[in-house]
Amino acid sequence: MTDTYWVNKTFIVTGGARGQGAAEVNRLLRLGANVVVIDPLAPDSPDWAIDRSRADHLKIVSGSVAEEATWLEALDAVKALGSPLSGLVNNAGITLRKTVTETTLAEWENLLSVNLTGAFLGIRMTAPAMEAGASIVNVSSTAGLTGYFSAAYTASKWALRGLAKAAAIELAPRKIRVNTICPGLIDTPMINRPNAGYNANQASAFFEGNRAMTPLGRGAGPDEVAGAVIFLLGPDSRFITAADLAVDGGMIGAGIYSQIGRQVGTIKDPD
Template identity: 60%
Template sequence: MTTQSYWSGKAAVVTGAARGQGAAEALRLLRAGAIVHALDVLPADDPTWDALRAEAGADAGRLRIRVADVASEAGWRTLAAQIEREGAPLYGLVNNAGVTLRKTVTETSHAEWRRLLDINLDGPFLAIHVLAGLMPAGASIVNTSSTAGLTGYFSAAYTASKWGLRGLTRAAALELAGRGIRVNTVCPGLVETPMIMQPNAVHDAGRARLFYEGNRDATPLSRGADPDEIAAAVMFLLGPDASFITGADLPVDGGMTGGGVYWRIGKATGNL
């Protein structure tokens, strides 16, 4: 079965879909023939959406731009009602929306901690909680964790959210397996999106550059991923070729976690 024939007439939801990884995932789903509910906080008239609109082209009816806060349960229930009314079966859910905060435990305020977990962890929980009931056997959920969810990282709230998302994935995979719905995570490393270079209260532009270069130096492939490379992994987990994979983490990190500390030691000693 081709990807195009598999997704024809089926719906998928992608959060954080206006830019970066989310846009790449939504683009791949559109190209595969899916009906895509593209969620983001950006208003529908923001030019950031133009790439998705251009891809949909004459078949614009397959692109549903939804302005939504993923931390709002009411928003998810509104979306669920819309999907039910439209009638296309929901075969894909990609929980991609997320924010970062490069602050340590003692630097992070409680309000900052709560806001980040609301988006990065509560959002995927609410999406699965509300939408899983609409998904038939064969459907798939992909949560976007991170290499920070596989190892230690100084960014306290972000790390906690990405580790927590892996736990949520496993719990949901166990619950939904009997219904034939699979749940997995992708764990990207360095990805070439604007977010990786964003200055913040702790990292000015200079330190943001050092953060970026440190990530690249810790990656055996010596580069960041193009967002479409992450989208390719997500499409694999969403589709029928991954039909016997559930409750799993897929690192898409250029070898960052696989190389571990010994990659850096090998480089320092001249063995690599």
């Protein structure tokens, strides 16, 4: 079912091939919007998780968000779809679970190029083409709201919040809103699989540690985060800009006493 608000509007979603990004793309397509997806994954890869049944409403740009050429191609794709650019979701991101002294300069620069420079280029290059009333959503993390040992990842996610606020000030006169969501534990391959310096046992312990610190007692599905993104892209949030929205099951808001309460037995774990 489509919603008339979304029809004849185009949105760009970065990192949209799989996981959380694919959930955002699929939501937009179901609502009747046009979507340009930027992702380094080859367009013919079997790993894509987006619904291609509405192919006439979809354009795929294969490339890095850290390259200006990728964004120029994305803007050409918007023109080809023939409807106004109404929003951008800076969802693309990579992780690296290393501390400050463990992280090499090359690792630092690579992560920031995707997580931060990619979002900067996205806003700088697409905002001039956006219609009044458009919306930009930066995808940060709970790591952008509190201390976290992963140095480059944390720095990038804190910086995304600052970037959004600076852009919100600049773009407000044009009625373009800029907000940030900060997901907590999301059940996607990025957090579950052995990668980013973690073996299988460490990846499992990392997931369980995050779950234990979440008052709702579980991780979110990608579509639950996508719902928050759609809210910030859509008309129900038209008076919200420069805001940070935690989508984390209460992890940050409840703080350390949520876990302490469970340890002493005052708070019971959910069944």
